[in-house]
Amino acid sequence: MRVLLTGSSGWLGRHLAPLLRAAGHAVTGLDVAPSAQTQVLGSVEDRGLVDRTFAAHGIEAVIHAGALHKPDIARHPAQRFVDVNVTGTLNLLEAAVAAGHDRFVMTSTTSLMISREIRAETGPAAIWLDEASSPLAPRNIYGVTKLAAEGLCRVARAEHGLSCIVLRTARFFPEEDDTHRQLSGENLKANEFLHRRLAVEDAARVHVLALERAPALGFETFAISAPTPFRRAEAEMLKRDAVSVIRAHFPEVEDLYLRRGWHLPESIGRVYDAGRAARLLGFTAATDFAAVLHALREETALPFAHDPAYTSPALKYS
Template identity: 70%
Template sequence: MRVLLTGSSGWLGRYLAPLLRDAGHIVTGLDVAPGADTGVIGTVADAALIERTFGEHGIEAVIHGGALHKPDIARYSRQTFVDVNVTGTLNLLEAAARAGHDRFVFTSTTSLMISQAIRDEADDAAVWLDEDSGPIEPRNIYGVTKYAAEQLCRLFHAEHGLSSIVLRTGRFFPEEDDTHSHPPGENLKANEFLHRRLTVEDAARAHLAALDKAPGIGFGTYLVSAPTPFVRTDAAELKHDAAAVIARYFPEAPDLYAARGWELPGRIGRVYDSGRITRDLGFVFDTGFAQILAALRDGTPLPFAHDADYVSPKEVA
């Protein structure tokens, strides 16, 4: 298929574009910043550009990964978030509907599921989050606009029969966390594979699976995060002594972490359960916490990216 990939110069796009080509698709990349896989420079908020791109490139399907993200809140106005994340998504959906497409994949975020109450972690147990969790009460403009875009995908399926898959991805960015500095860098990312992170490679593969399965599903929303080893009955203990729970599941973890000078989390306040994407799409993640421990044990490179100096191409541009 001729696939329009938005956000093609970004972190996900640079992994997803080659994967799509390897699967036999013809990829047209669209981004505000130049990149190796970006043939169209511009914003999804430009409806005329979207319409022209569809016509000139014979677009048959869309993977919409381009967006403003949570760190952009400090750089862009609320109106810009609405223009890019909401109006941009609407522009793409309308063009896809006019073209008679049968599939649309939207990159969303687990962040929109985190209300201020969940973020405050005031409960006595970790919050267990899956696709049925709610009510959805996003705590910032990023979450609000991504949730609105999700609902546009649902609406276009209901009104136009456009098969749409929404992927609420966990963390896969390579840079440092913008709110937490301890534990640092790689240690924090490794810990997050227990409950809220995945590799960018798995994120890209999930998009390819969604593109393939969308017509058979119609509309679906899926969490995309490395499978957690925990079960719901662990929630109370995770909040108070996560290290003990981790040691039960992975007895070698404390020693492997100590040898690296790392710390296991003392508490975990939320857990993302991504089981539905495996059940519905047959998608299997390549990397989880067990693979990280194996790398520590064997002295091989860690199976995830960490780049403290990474800057989004749109900011460089």
């Protein structure tokens, strides 16, 4: 298929575009920032550009991975988030419907499932988060606009029959976390594979799978994260004494962590459950916490990217 990939110059796009081509698709990348994966420079908020791109490249399907993200809150007003994340999504959906497409994949975020109350983690047990979690009360403009964009996909399916797959991806960025400073970046990322992280390679792979499966699924929303080793019955203990629960699942973990001078989380307040994606989409992330421990045991490279110096190329152009 001739696929339009938005956000092609970003961290996900640079991994996803080659994977799509390897699967036999012709990829046209659209982004505000230039890169080897981007053929069209501009923003999805420009409907004229979207229409011209569809016509010039004979676009047959869309993977919409371009957006303003949480770190952009410090750089852009709320209206820009609406213009890019909401209006931009509407532009693409309307163009896809007009072109007679049968599939549309949108990158969303697990962040929109995190309300202020959930983020505070004040309850007695870890909160289990999946596609059925409600009510959804995003805590910032990023989450609000991504939830609105998901709604537009749902309407496009209901009113026009466009098959839409929404992928709420867990965090897979390579840079340092902008809110947590207690642990080193690698230690924090490793810990997050227990309950809230995804390797970018897995994020790319699930988009290709969603593109293939969309017509059979119609409209679906999936939480996409590394598979957690935990069970819901362990939620209270995870909040009270996470180390004991982790040790029960991985007896050698403390010795392996000690070699690096790393620390396990003493408490885990929320867990992302990607089980539905495994059941309905046929996707399970290849990189999980066991893979991290394997790398520590064998003293090989860690199976995830960590780059404190990484800066999104879009920062210079958006």
